Amino acid sequence: MMKFAYILPKNTVSNQLLDEQYNDPKWTASKIFRKTGIRSRPVVKEELVSDLAVGAADRLINEYGIDRNSIDFLLLCTQSPDYFLPTTACLVQDRLGLPTSIGALDFNLGCSGYIYGLSLAQGLLSTGAASKILMIMSETYTRHIHPLDKSTRTIFGDGAAATLLDGDDVARIGKFVLGTDGSGGPNLIVPAGGMARPRSGETSKEETDEGGNIRSLDNLYMNGPEIFSFTLRAVPEMVRKTLEKNNLAGDEIDLCVFHQANRFILENLRDRLEIPEDRFYIDVEETGNTVSPTIPIALRNAIDKGLIGEGSKVLIAGFGVGYSWGATVLRL
Numbered sequence: 001m002m003k004f005a006y007i008l009p010k011n012t013v014s015n016q017l018l019d020e021q022y023n024d025p026k027w028t029a030s031k032i033f034r035k036t037g038i039r040s041r042p043v044v045k046e047e048l049v050s051d052l053a054v055g056a057a058d059r060l061i062n063e064y065g066i067d068r069n070s071i072d073f074l075l076l077c078t079q080s081p082d083y084f085l086p087t088t089a090c091l092v093q094d095r096l097g098l099p100t101s102i103g104a105l106d107f108n109l110g111c112s113g114y115i116y117g118l119s120l121a122q123g124l125l126s127t128g129a130a131s132k133i134l135m136i137m138s139e140t141y142t143r144h145i146h147p148l149d150k151s152t153r154t155i156f157g158d159g160a161a162a163t164l165l166d167g168d169d170v171a172r173i174g175k176f177v178l179g180t181d182g183s184g185g186p187n188l189i190v191p192a193g194g195m196a197r198p199r200s201g202e203t204s205k206e207e208t209d210e211g212g213n214i215r216s217l218d219n220l221y222m223n224g225p226e227i228f229s230f231t232l233r234a235v236p237e238m239v240r241k242t243l244e245k246n247n248l249a250g251d252e253i254d255l256c257v258f259h260q261a262n263r264f265i266l267e268n269l270r271d272r273l274e275i276p277e278d279r280f281y282i283d284v285e286e287t288g289n290t291v292s293p294t295i296p297i298a299l300r301n302a303i304d305k306g307l308i309g310e311g312s313k314v315l316i317a318g319f320g321v322g323y324s325w326g327a328t329v330l331r332l
Helices: 015-022 029-036 049-064 088-096 113-127 182-187 224-245 263-273 294-304
Strands: 003-007 012-014 040-042 073-077 103-107 132-139 159-166 177-180 255-258 313-320 324-331
Touching: 003 049, 003 294, 012 015, 015 029, 029 263, 049 088, 049 132, 049 159, 073 088, 073 113, 088 103, 103 113, 113 132, 113 159, 113 177, 113 294, 113 313, 113 324, 159 294, 177 224, 182 224, 224 263, 224 313, 224 324, 255 263, 255 294, 294 313
Parallel strands: 073 103, 073 132, 255 313
Antiparallel strands: 003 159, 012 040, 132 159, 177 324, 313 324
16 A cells, blocks of 8 residues: 655644734634634744655655665655755755665645646656655745735645655556646746746835735735635536546545645535535644645545545545646555
């Protein structure tokens, strides 16, 4: 069976702490929970993406007794890399003590990153380019967030998850449905900091939006209503196509594990797709939205709770920043 492990920063930000900081009757601890389903979120202090990635990988390697020399490819998904260059995967290879004969690369995707990573891993294993792949999702999205932007700070957390895949897993990973619509890029974006718009004194100027959220162009911006509309447009059709492509009916799926955006979005998707509550996993209360690691974190927790195990069929789906979306079925 595929192997999963994850790590979260020890530092957490609770709704109560946000309530005290905001001192806003519209954003009390109880209202934040009702809107998001999140009570607290893990948030880095000094840790980098590479720190979390190494922590998650070490936990996986130690828990399952994996020989580091048997790993011949490292895939690292992140949108908050340590540096523009070198690639963070190279730094993680060195810190983990993995062989220098391995392939290692970063890929930049957010909420759908785990699905895309599995598609890359399946291809590498199928062609013989790799025989054992360590795939890591690692994010420190909160570094992009202005502390007074309530629209994003209440939702996002930090974390990393590691998955080990080998040749036996090729048949366990189903057929993929993938999608991209770059016209949605401006709806979830850090406008400044890249080559298109380098950071400057001008981009660091703070502004207050109509909702009272404060941010600059150096910070993460999210158009919540547009992201919600996109999700309700893209995900139900994606799920239908995924079941069809894998020759499965909905009642043959043991558990649906979607990107853990927030409870409001997930419950709307569950209702629209008419999925029974006991076959739809929601796991945001103590982690928030950790972006690319949400699916493997939820998978590990579902396994630990006995909700899925050997032989289970799990429909996994990611969607968000890009816009980008993807889904497949895992036969554990």
